[in-house]
Amino acid sequence: MRIQKASHALQKFCLWAPLALSMACQGAINNNDRRPSDDDDSGGDDPEGGAPPDMMAPRGMAEFTCAKQDLPTPPPRRLRRLTPSQYANTTTVFLDGSPAADGSKPKPVEGVTIPLEPAGGDHRFKTYSADHSLTNFEFARLLPASSQIATRLVTSLGTNSCWSSAMSGGAADACLETLIKQRGAILFRRPLKSEEVALYTGLAKSNAGMFGRDEALGIAFESMLMAPQFLFIAELGEPMQGSQGVAQLTPFETAAALAYTLTEAPADESLWAAAEAGKLATADEIKAQVLRILATPAASAGREFISEYFRLGRVLQVNKSLEEKCEYGKARIMQDALMVVDDVYATHGRKDFLKTLLTTSVGFAGCDSYKIYGLSAEPQEDTRLTLPAQQRSGLLTHPAFLAGTSTFEQTLPVKRGRFINESILCQEIPEVPLDVVAKLDKPELTMREQLEVHVGNPRCAGCHTLLDPPGLALENYDAFGRYRTSQHGKTLDGSGVLTGTEDVDGPFTNAIDMTQKLARSVTVEKCFVRHGFRYFMGRPEDAFDSCALQTAVNAYQAGEGDFFELVAALFTSESFLKRSF
C-alpha cells in the first residue's frame, strides 16, 4: 500500500537551475499544475490546442549544485519493506543456513507462495521506500507462508546432529540458542540482540510441553518470519557524537542496504564478515565492497535499474496485432532488451556505460522477435548479433522501448518525446490542459503531418517544440519497433532540432544522429545520475542530497562513464549513511 502521497518534492526544491527552455515554452509552472509521469498518456498525442503559455512551461532538472553550508538535515530514519524477490531469496537462505558459496542468487523455496506484493505507489521507481508497507492482503498470506517455511526448517533439522541428538539438558539448550542465533541473523540481517535470543528461545522452550519440542521451535521460527525486523529493512543508525539528532548507519545496516539493493538477497560471506569486523566504517571500505559485489554474478542492480529507467517493462503491457501471427512476442522482446542491458553491463559497466546503452548496435533475438529487427532467419539461441548501425542505436531504438511507447499498431511520438524530455533530459513537462481533446484521427497521414498543427498554434507550440522533434525522429520505427523509411508511400523525415541540453542542442538528421548526440551530452549524464540516485537510495532527492549528486556525477565522469564508480559514490555519500531522528 502506498501510505504517503508522492510529495512532488521535485517541484519544491530549487537544486537545479532552469535551463534556457523558457524561450521555447515560456513562463513558470504554478502550483496548480498537474505533474505527469512520462507514462501518462493524458498528455499524449494532442494537437488540439492547450492552456495559455504560462501553464505549459517545462523546467530543467538536470542541474544541481553542492553548497554544503546550506545543507538541511539528513533524511529521516526509515524502514524499507522487503520486495517479493528479497523475501523469496532471504527465506531460501534461511532454510539453507547460509548463502550459496559460489555467490549465485538463491533459488526460490518450492511450494511456498510469496506473500508480499510488488510496491504500489505512483513513484518513478519501485525501490521507493515510501511505497512499501504491509497490507491486509499480504498479511493473510504471510501467516500460512511463515508457518510453512518454519515447519519445513524444523523438519529438515531431523538430520541435524545437534537438534536430533541433544533432546534435553544443557546441550539441547545450547543447540536451540545456536539455531535461533544463526537463522535469526539471516532474517534480521544482524546478530540478534540478547533480549531477542531470550524471547525466541523462551518461546521454543516454554511451549514445548503443550506443542511438542519441534512444533514449539516452529512457533519461534514462525514468529521470526513475521517479525518486523525481518519484513522491514531498518535504517535507524547509531546516534553520532557531536551531531545532535543525526545517526550513522551501523555496519550491519550498511551491509544489508548494499546486499539487498545490489543483489536482492542477504549479505554474502565476505560482506557479512566485513560488517562483523567493523570494516564498513570508512568510504574506502564500503566502496571496496560495492565494487566487489557489482562484479559478482548475484549483482542484479544494473539490469533492474536500467530496465526501470528506460521503462522497458511497458512492452509487456501493450497488446499488438502481430502477436496473432506469431511474429511478435512481447516477452521475447523484453528478454532481448534485458540481454542487451546485460551485455552492456558486462562489456561497458566500467566505462562508457550510459553512452553504450544509448548507442550500441548489439542485439539479441528469438523465434518470435527476429523479424522485428529485420532479420531474415531466426538466430541461434542467445547469439550476440550486430544489428545495422544505421538502424539501431541503443535502447531508445530497441523494440522494447518503441513498442512500449506505442499502441496496438500506432506509434505515439509525443509519448516517446515526453520520455526523452523527462527521463533522458530531466525536463519537467506540464500535462496537457484540461480543455484539450486529443485527436489523431487521420491515419492516412504521417505523424509528422498530423502533428504539424502544433507549429502554428501558440498554445501548443511551447511544449511541443520540445516534445515532437525527438518523438518524430523515432517515427522511423513503427508500433512494433520495426525500422521503416516510409509510411503511406511517403518518405519519413526523422530530422529535427534537439533542445534542452547544455551542450548538444541543435539539428539532427535522424534517430541515430539524435541518440549519438544524447550520448555525448553532459546534461544526459547528469540526468542519468539523478535517476540512479533515486533508484539506489530508494527515494527522491531533496536539498540535503545536492553534494551526493555532485560527487556521484564527478565519480561517473572521472571514471569515463564507470557505472560501478557511480554506485559506489552513492553508497559512500552522507545521503546514504546518515539519518536524522
Place this chain on the structure above:
Amino acid sequence: MATSKNNTTISARMLPPAVSRRSFIERLGLGAGAVLLSPIASALVSEARGQVNDRKIAFFMLSGNGIHPDWLFTPKEFAARSQPDDVLTVQSTLLDAPKTFTLPPMFKAMEAYRSRMLLIDGLANKVTGASHSTNYGALSAMGDENGDEGSPGGEFGPPAGITIDQFIANQIGTKTPRKSVLYGISTAETATAAGHYGIFAAGKDKPLPIYQNPSALFTDVFGKAMTPAPNAPTGGNDKAAARQRLVFDTIRGDIKRLEGALAGTEKRKLELYLEAIEEFEKNQQAIKLVTANCTIPPVPMGTPATPVDALESMNLIGTLALTCGVTNVVGVSCGCGPSHDTFPDLGKLFSGTNHENIDGHADERGRTEAFTIMYNWLGKLMARTIQSLATIKVGDRTLWDNSVFVFTSENGEDHHAHYNRWPVALFGNAGGKLKADGRFLRFPARGSSGYRSMADLYCTLATALGTPTNDFAKGGPEPVKGPIDLLM
C-alpha cells in the same frame, strides 16, 4: 478464452500461474453462469423460515473515466450530440421524462430490470478542480471544488469523509459478518496484484482496500486463510488458536519495541502492520458466524488470466457473499482512479491500451462503441447478481425486492470532467422506498434554481435503505438539501 496474448498487466506482476475463468469458477464449485444456488441451499432454508424479509441490500458499481451524458447515458430523444463540448452545456430546468423513451444502448444488458430503473443526469458533485478521477470524492461527495491532484476529492487524493456505501453499511451491515465486500480491477500504479485503494472509505483518511485477486477475495470473505499448509503440524482448533495467539503476541511486542525509534510515515508502516493483524482476527471471528449458516465451497486457487476473468470471478464471489448473508453491501470498482485498463476479451475495440479505448474520451472515434460494450459487460454482471437475489424469496418478497443497485463513474461525466452533471443509474426500489420506475430525470444545471447534488442523492439512498439523513457530506463543496422528493 484466456490466452497468453491476453495476459496483460497482471501477469507482468508475477502472479501465480493464470487459470481461465471457467476453470476458476469450476473450482468455486459452480457451473459457468450459475445462479449460485447449490452451495447456499442451507442458507436458503434458513432464510425462508424467517417470517419477515427486512434485509436491505446496497450494491455499488463504479466504472472509471466518466460516463458521457450525451454520447452514452441520455436517451436519444433528449440527447444533444452535435458537439463534443455539449457536456459543458446543461439546462436550467428540470426534465422528468416519460417512461417511453428509447433505452440507451449502454443499458441493454439491464433491459429486464427497466421497470425498476431510474436514470439521473445533472447532479453536481464538484469535489475537485482536477480531472481523471475524483477517487473517494465520488462516493463521499467531499472535497474541494478548486482542489488539485492530491487534494481530498481529487485524483490521488485521500478520503475526506466516509463514502456512502460505508455510511449505509454502518446501519444495514452491522448484523452481517462483513460490513461490506469490496472488489474491483485496476492497473493504476497504486494498485498491486492483490488489491488497490482509491474509491471506498470508512471515514476521513480511512481508505478501504479493494480486492482484485479472486483467491484473496474469497479467502477474505469466506475465511480459508487459516487452512493449514499441507505439511503443517496438526492439532485441534484450540491448539491452532493458541499457536496463532503466541505468534501474534510476539509480533505485537516486536512492533512496539521498534516503533519507538520511528516517527511519521515510517511509524505508520508499523501501525498498518498492527491494523492488518487486528483485521485478520476480526475476520476470523466473523467467519465463524458465516460457516454456521452456509456451505462454503473450497478455496479456488490461482488467478484468472485477464481483468475480465478476474472481475467476473470476483462478482460471483460477491454475489455469493450477498446470497449467503455474509454482507448486505457490495462495492465494485472497474478501472477507477488513474488507471489505464483495457479489456481485450471484450473484442477488437479493446486490443490497444490506455487512451486507445476506454481510457479516452467517449466522444472520439470508435470509443463510444467501446464504452457501450464495456458498460453492457458490467451490466451483465449486475444482472447476474440481481437474478440471484431475485431467486431467493423470503416471506413474500425476494432479496432483489429490497435492493438498490447504483451504477455510476468515479469521474462524473467525462475523461476530463467538470463534475457539473454526474450520470447515475439506479436499479431496484429498496422495498418500494425509492421511486425507481423506469424514468429519466435531468436536474437543472449547477447554480440554477432547484439544482441538486450527489450528496442529496446519497441522502436519498441512505434514507430509502433505512438510514435516514439530511446532511450526508455536509461541509462538502455542494449545499446539502437532504433526500430528493422526486426520487422517493
